[in-house]
Amino acid sequence: MTSPVNDVGALLVVGDVRTMDPARPRAGAVGIRGDRIVALGSVDEVRRELGRGRVVEHDAGGFVLPGFVDSHVHVLWAGRAQERVGLDDATSIAEIGHRLLAHDARHPGTGWIEAEAGFDPGDLAEGRLPTATDLDAAVPHRPVLLDRKGHDAIVNTAGLQAAGIDATTPDPPGGRIEHTRDGRPTGLLVEHPAADLARAAIGEPDDARRAGWIETGTRLLRGHGFTGVMDPAVGPGELAAYAAAARSGRLATRVVVMPLGDDHLDDAALQAAVRRSGVAGADPGRLRVGPTKLFLDGGGSLGTAWRSTPWPGTDGYTGNRTLSVEALRTHCRSAAAAGRGVGIHAVGDAAVDLVLDALEEVDRRTPVAGLGFHLIHAYLEPSARAMRRTASLGVALSAHPALWWNAGASVVDRLGEAVAARSNPLRSWIDAGVLVGGGSDGPGPPLSALHGMWQARTRRIRGSEHPVGPGEAITAEEALALFTTRAAAVAGLDGLGRLRVGGPADLAVTDVDPLGPAGPLPGGRVLATVTAGALHVP
Helix, strand or coil: CEEEHHHHCEEEEEEEEECCCCCCCEEEEEEEECCEEEEEECHHHHHHHHCCCCEEEEEEEEEEEECEEECCCCHHHHHHHCCCEECCCCCCHHHHHHHHHHHHHHCCCCCCEEEECCCCHHHCCCCCCCCHHHHHHHCCCCCEEEEECCCEEEECHHHHHHHCCCCCCCCCCCCEEEECCCCCEEEEEEHHHHHHHHHHHHCCCCHHHHHHHHHHHHHHHHHCCEEEEEEEEECHHHHHHHHHHHHCCCCCCEEEEEEECECCECHHHHHHHHHHHCCCCCCCCCEEECCEEEECECCCCCCCCCCCCCCCCCCCCCCCECCCHHHHHHHHHHHHHCCCCEEEEEEEHHHHHHHHHHHHHHHCCCCCCCCCCEEEEEEECCCHHHHHHHHHHCCEEEECHHHHHHHHHHHHHHHCHHHHHCCCCHHHHHHCCCCEEECCCCCCCCCCHHHHHHHHHHCCCCCCCCCCCHHHCCCHHHHHHHCCHHHHHHHCCCCCCCCCCCCECCEEEECCCCCCCCCCHHHCCEEEEEECCEEECC
């Protein structure tokens, strides 16, 4: 149920209010007119302030918080995932085959089957990833693509053929086509440039379908109490769909989109695409254009993050560098000169160091502080020196506890628990003076802000009964700020993340206290969300 306050006059939300405003940290009620907060105080005080007239009271008996903010969640992908075969929780290659076969029976045809495949080799009974041959055993007659966390892809033989990939196909710059010892493609396409060979064969969905995914994604996030989110990696073709969704009132949350650049799309071309899309003026209250997004390396759980030392069990492989150094520098220089920022996906310590080298070079000509520049992830053994450099530049960090909960076990398997204990070091980043905003990097990792707060406080990872690196845990207050004030600052969503008279009427009501014991948080529920004055009760 969603009720705009404009239709009911005024809204009184009652509960244990945590404002995140040091000037008035607690209250008993929030009064709302239109899309703004007009009163904070006791229930009687707010009632008097609202005065006579029609007032709707909402009292779910919960904790009233600023609407949550996610500084890094793939909104469109989250909506798209609802249409795909779900394989994230698969426990064997045989189970993967059964699910694909069942989908093919329900949706017969010759078109592509796409699946979300967030599993790691250690999650499967066979201890390895499926190959094209494995997928052929289930679905040989039509192409299949398993999307591995938005980075890699696994395709069957029909998919390889549709993409024009064979033993003679060269690796694209920044990507890799895995081969058997006798030179045949195994079906694994490593990182975006290689996976894009198959994605291009699928073809582009139209704007209407994409707008539907966006609407679904924002509704999912609103159900978790989010009122503001930043969607990274929005391609030029997806920007117009965002504009269409905004113009038609289909955004259930406020969204900041990060246009995706790469080696082949420089800043000038990317900004031209932004202008053509109409995204900037579609609905400024709901949709904004944020920093450029760049992918520099791979992932820790994928074994492709760019490290300063080789990955164990390889012939000196230190990880994948998806973007050229010159493209990184050029995008950052151009954005800074125009007063804009860039968010750079950099997981491994070598990738983080290269980003900081580039930003220090840019900063000598154009100061980067305050423009929206931020590191994305930066979780795999970043050095103390890198943290000091980040703070000195005024560069922020978008960090993702839910992703670390999901990926940590794979990092333990690949690099050992000692390395995992030093990874995703939120305590150290905050102590270094870096602005750290929270996110999920969903879909795949849990979308819930409450789950993210729990992980940041407990340092628990999937499959482990004990904390990994407890010295990097943060406090309850810091964890709540991670998904309110700090995430809003990283996303550039001014005014969000705290409750103040005159501020945006964005609230989340939960049945658990985020400042209480951590244990109940993962099972906590969002009882209501208010976005720009519109009350939504799941």
